[in-house]
Amino acid sequence: MRNMALILGGGSVKDFPLPYCIPLYHTVSDEHLPHLKHLYDYRNTQQFEKDLDFMARHFNFISYREFAERLSQDKKGAKPAALLTFDDGFSEFKDIIIPILERKGIYAINFINPAFTGQTDLMFRCKASVILDMVINKGFSLKKINEMTGLRLANSGQLKQYLLHISYGKRSVLDRLATGLGIDFREFIRNHRPYMDLDDLKLAETRGFGIGAHSWDHPYYASLGPEQQFETTEKSLQYLKENHIGEEAFAFPFTDFGVKKQFFERLYSRNPELISFGTAGIKTDSFPRNLQRIPMERTDAASIIKGEIAYYQFKERLGKNKIERG
Numbered sequence: 012m013r014n015m016a017l018i019l020g021g022g023s024v025k026d027f028p029l030p031y032c033i034p035l036y037h038t039v040s041d042e043h044l045p046h047l048k049h050l051y052d053y054r055n056t057q058q059f060e061k062d063l064d065f066m067a068r069h070f071n072f073i074s075y076r077e078f079a080e081r082l083s084q085d086k087k088g089a090k091p092a093a094l095l096t097f098d099d100g101f102s103e104f105k106d107i108i109i110p111i112l113e114r115k116g117i118y119a120i121n122f123i124n125p126a127f128t129g130q131t132d133l134m135f136r137c138k139a140s141v142i143l144d145m146v147i148n149k150g151f152s153l154k155k156i157n158e159m160t161g162l163r164l165a166n167s168g169q170l171k172q173y174l175l176h177i178s179y180g181k182r183s184v185l186d187r188l189a190t191g192l193g194i195d196f197r198e199f200i201r202n203h204r205p206y207m208d209l210d211d212l213k214l215a216e217t218r219g220f221g222i223g224a225h226s227w228d229h230p231y232y233a234s235l236g237p238e239q240q241f242e243t244t245e246k247s248l249q250y251l252k253e254n255h256i257g258e259e260a261f262a263f264p265f266t267d268f269g270v271k272k273q274f275f276e277r278l279y280s281r282n283p284e285l286i287s288f289g290t291a292g293i294k295t296d297s298f299p300r301n302l303q304r305i306p307m308e309r310t311d312a313a314s315i316i317k318g319e320i321a322y323y324q325f326k327e328r329l330g331k332n333k334i335e336r337g
């Protein structure tokens with residue numbers, strides 16, 4: 012659907028329709044990262060800096076605390092406020108991103124999964140990306156995968172389709188495939204150290220950056236029952252509290268699409284200060300403390316933001332910019 016914005020052409024950034032802009036990234040790297048390469052086009056350092064410079068011209072980057080304050084007071088500045096967000100707690104945040112942001116004086120918050128903090132496991136989608144990467148770049152056997160699954164995958168394109176459609180509920184399939192192929196995820200984690208450790212999170216905070224919760228282990232919420240949704244959310248928030256880190260902030264893994272009214276009511280009654288975040292672009296929500304973010308890894312920031320504005324304007328005529336929840 013968002014591609015429609017590209018057909019419509021870009022809107023002007025002066026017409027940004029909300030008082031805030033919340034960009035979402037995962038990581039920034041100049042290297043080939045096998046666990047992310049096949050999931051999205053993460054930006055390299057030069058592209059990321061260009062993105063930041065563009066956004067800084069049009070928006071006023073602020074901290075989470077300031078953002079939360081503005082939201083509760085319904086305060087608006089001359090320029091729309093921007094809250095820079097990252098998901099998944101990848102280690103490039105401390106090694107690459109924080110140094111860039113410190114140089115530019117820009118704040119960011121990173122939403123993390125406690126199940127992976129401290130290099131204890133790899134998120135299931137990252138496992139899919141590693142397996143695909145090993146077949147494409149390291150000569151691991153597609154034939155072996157066909158033998159194990161009974162499928163007839165003919166090329167890496169079909170393998171990608173298959174691997175990236177393995178759901179959270181079936182994620183153990185990825186571990187079995189890896190074992191069969193001779194891929195050792197524990198060794199991969201030891202060598203690559205993809206995630207920040209608890210000490211890294213604490214250090215990020217002392218350097219003025221924010222940490223938020225992102226569920227325990229990154230499930231797809233629409234596929235969970237209401238109790239499971241609540242449990243994985245609370246467990247991740249609890250982890251931050253127990254370790255005396257983090258803001259009262261929660262970002263849905265993947266998307267909040269299909270998450271019901273009752274979940275939000277329970278979430279905010281238990282955590283009245285909490286702000287939650289989705290990934291639906293420029294949109295408002297029937298729950299005013301659930302804010303939608305703009306995924307920033309398809310192309311450059313200028314094209315994405317202008318495209319999102321055009322798409323918003325197009326939907327405005329149809330009255331489709333507010334998410335209603337049943």
Ligand SMILES: [Zn+2]
Pocket residue numbers: 098099225229263264265
């Ligand atoms: Zn995520």
